[in-house]
Amino acid sequence: MLEHGRIGTRQLSILIFMMVVGDMMLIYPSVITSYAKQDAWICALIGVPLGMALVLMFLKLSNLYPEENLIQISRSILGFWPGSLVSGFYLFFFVIGASTHTREVGDFLTSQIFQYTPIRVIILMFVITVGWGLYHGLETMGRSSELLMPILIVFILVLAFCLLPQVDPSNLKPATDTGVVPILQGILISIIYPVGELIPIMMIVPYTLKQAHRTRDVLVAAGLGNLLLAILVTISLLVLGAFLTQHNIYASFILSQKINIGGFFERIEAIMASSWLISTYVKAMVYMYAFIVGCAELFKLKQYRILILPASLLIFGLANLVSPNLTFIVITVVPYWVDWDTTLSIILPGLLLMVHMLKKRWKNKPSG
Numbered sequence: 001m002l003e004h005g006r007i008g009t010r011q012l013s014i015l016i017f018m019m020v021v022g023d024m025m026l027i028y029p030s031v032i033t034s035y036a037k038q039d040a041w042i043c044a045l046i047g048v049p050l051g052m053a054l055v056l057m058f059l060k061l062s063n064l065y066p067e068e069n070l071i072q073i074s075r076s077i078l079g080f081w082p083g084s085l086v087s088g089f090y091l092f093f094f095v096i097g098a099s100t101h102t103r104e105v106g107d108f109l110t111s112q113i114f115q116y117t118p119i120r121v122i123i124l125m126f127v128i129t130v131g132w133g134l135y136h137g138l139e140t141m142g143r144s145s146e147l148l149m150p151i152l153i154v155f156i157l158v159l160a161f162c163l164l165p166q167v168d169p170s171n172l173k174p175a176t177d178t179g180v181v182p183i184l185q186g187i188l189i190s191i192i193y194p195v196g197e198l199i200p201i202m203m204i205v206p207y208t209l210k211q212a213h214r215t216r217d218v219l220v221a222a223g224l225g226n227l228l229l230a231i232l233v234t235i236s237l238l239v240l241g242a243f244l245t246q247h248n249i250y251a252s253f254i255l256s257q258k259i260n261i262g263g264f265f266e267r268i269e270a271i272m273a274s275s276w277l278i279s280t281y282v283k284a285m286v287y288m289y290a291f292i293v294g295c296a297e298l299f300k301l302k303q304y305r306i307l308i309l310p311a312s313l314l315i316f317g318l319a320n321l322v323s324p325n326l327t328f329i330v331i332t333v334v335p336y337w338v339d340w341d342t343t344l345s346i347i348l349p350g351l352l353l354m355v356h357m358l359k360k361r362w363k364n365k366p367s368g
Contacts, residue, residue: 002296002304003138007204009211011142013221014149015286016055016201020194020225021152022283023104026276028193028229029236029251031334036186037178038171038242044230047190048223054195054346055222059215061349062205064356070202070290071297077356086348087298093344094200094291095311099318100333101284102126105277106319107326112253113273123319130285131312134292135305138207141285148278155275156228158268159252160235162259167238192338194226196345197283200290249330252276288315 007015033040065073070090075083105126106119114122133141208214232252236245239255248254256272259265292311296304323329 005139007142013217017221018282033246041234043186044233051195098287102319171241192341196341203290
């Protein structure tokens with residue numbers, strides 16, 4: 001196997017939790033509110049069980065081929081050439097995903113915190129950090145995520161509790177007044193963005209130790225991550241209202257700036273930024289890992305570490321090219337990314353499962 005390291009079920013669950021939260025912690029309230037307006041919190045809550053069902057489909061596909069990653073599964077089900085074509089689509093998605101997450105970090109830091117720092121410097125530092133994490137292997141990725149997750153949870157809970165005095169329930173009215181189509185779009189967003197982007201986990205599942213309750217733990221981790229995002233959306237709507245949440249792409253960061261308890265506990269937005277950087281770092285690292293291991297598997301290489309440097313350089317270049325500015329991402333990329341995620345996270349895995357079942361039924365069909 002390409003990866004000799006192994007992670008436990010707990011580490012896999014934590015990686016999934018960190019990926020669900022990921023870059024969504026800052027931009028998710030704005031994105032889902034732009035579709036569902038003041039009913040975004042309802043859509044976010046409905047998306048929690050539906051997202052868990054999507055993760056169950058990923059695990060079902062992985063369990064059918066327990067020793068194979070997504071690239072190998074595609075070839076096993078579809079055959080060599082069609083499977084290689086589908087694998088190419090996924091590898092392109094992984095590299096663009098890692099590049100986009102890197103660009104999001106650059107755009108956020110240069111627009112909100114380091115306003116006089118060139119974006120290429122931020123991107124370079126981030127890519128070097130991601131590459132360094134990959135060089136130490138999958139086990140190190142799992143252990144580092146265990147150390148970082150408590151920090152993330154504490155920061156989000158502090159944000160939620162400190163904003164309770166500023167909550168205004170009237171911001172959620174009128175409920176269910178946005179129409180059926182916007183609510184359905186909001187529900188799709190609540191499934192696709194947080195959970196649909198977990199598809200790179202299928203490159204890691206074969207290297208997870210076979211422990212009891214793996215399916216249960218993974219589903220709980222994905223559900224808790226999505227629930228945490230739903231809480232963030234609700235808090236954002238209650239404090240800022242639908243209009244301000246929709247038009248502030250970094251709504252969670254704006255919320256952290258509003259915290260002021262007794263004129264003493266305030267200006268903690270740097271803490272919020274740190275927690276977002278932690279989760280986005282883990283997500284970008286998993287995407288880049290999936291890309292590198294997928295390339296090594298596709299071209300039958302004996303190891304994947306030799307691809308870390310060229311892949312890091314590629315992602316550094318793509319992160320500078322993928323978007324000219326933040327406005328382009330919000331207006332152009334976000335609406336079409338939904339379709340891309342839907343295709344690669346729901347349609348293609350569903351087709352792979354369907355083809356597998358048809359082949360199995362055809363094989364078991366009595367001849368004559």
